[in-house]
Amino acid sequence: MNRSRTGVVAALGAAALVATLSAPAAFAAPAPAAEQAAPAFRTSTYAPSASSAEDQAANRQFFEAVMKSALKKQAAKPGIQVVTVTYNTSRAPSFRGQISQSTQIWNSSVSNVKLQETSAGGDFQYREGNDSRGSYASTDGRGHGYIFLDYRQNQQYNSTRVTAHETGHVLGLPDHYSGPCSELMSGGGPGTSCTNAYPNAQERQRVNSIWARGIAVLKDEGALTKVR
Numbered sequence: 001m002n003r004s005r006t007g008v009v010a011a012l013g014a015a016a017l018v019a020t021l022s023a024p025a026a027f028a029a030p031a032p033a034a035e036q037a038a039p040a041f042r043t044s045t046y047a048p049s050a051s052s053a054e055d056q057a058a059n060r061q062f063f064e065a066v067m068k069s070a071l072k073k074q075a076a077k078p079g080i081q082v083v084t085v086t087y088n089t090s091r092a093p094s095f096r097g098q099i100s101q102s103t104q105i106w107n108s109s110v111s112n113v114k115l116q117e118t119s120a121g122g123d124f125q126y127r128e129g130n131d132s133r134g135s136y137a138s139t140d141g142r143g144h145g146y147i148f149l150d151y152r153q154n155q156q157y158n159s160t161r162v163t164a165h166e167t168g169h170v171l172g173l174p175d176h177y178s179g180p181c182s183e184l185m186s187g188g189g190p191g192t193s194c195t196n197a198y199p200n201a202q203e204r205q206r207v208n209s210i211w212a213r214g215i216a217v218l219k220d221e222g223a224l225t226k227v228r
């Protein structure tokens with residue numbers, strides 16, 4: 001990825017990419033990137049609010065960083081059909097149960113990408129704590145990403161749904177707060193009573209397509225170092 005661009009330009013590019021990939025009209029939310037400053041870390045929160053507009057560019061950056069990291073490690077595996085994405089939970093000890101459930105949900109829902117815990121650094125990390133913004137996925141756009149799980153929000157909302165939702169960003173899905181509870185990426189939109197922690201058929205299909213495309217790019221270029 002070209003690091004010489006400014007953060008704003010990079011964000012705009014990422015937003016445009018998101019728009020391009022967002023085939024269903026329902027997912028094509030207005031891109032807020034142009035109005036935003038460029039913080040060191042970009043975030044995308046679980047619940048919509050005035051101070052936490054959804055940030056599709058941040059989602060995209062996080063996902064791209066994870067995919068790049070995961071694909072690089074598998075350079076020596078020609079003919080791979082499934083990409084393994086590793087994560088570390090050492091900074092989210094209270095949420096190990098929810099994280100494990102989220103992993104089971106995703107691994108039983110999609111076929112082209114698998115989540116796997118590691119005691120090493122991993123492609124991304126889970127962290128826990130208190131943050132007025134609630135839970136979010138965050139990246140610095142340079143290959144470092146983590147999912148933050150907020151204590152209070154995880155008491156208000158179904159914690160497994162929050163965890164699986166944020167993990168959905170790692171796998172490439174954007175927020176869609178206006179969606180129903182049956183959608184995982186509607187996040188906090190349907191309210192605190194929503195306990196569904198499973199992606200719907202469209203979300204599953206979309207994740208499979210995204211990762212199949214990543215694998216295809218890898219094969220076309222013949223070298224993982226070229227994957228952006």
Ligand SMILES: [Zn+2]
Nearest residue numbers: 045046175187
């Ligand atoms: Zn979200």
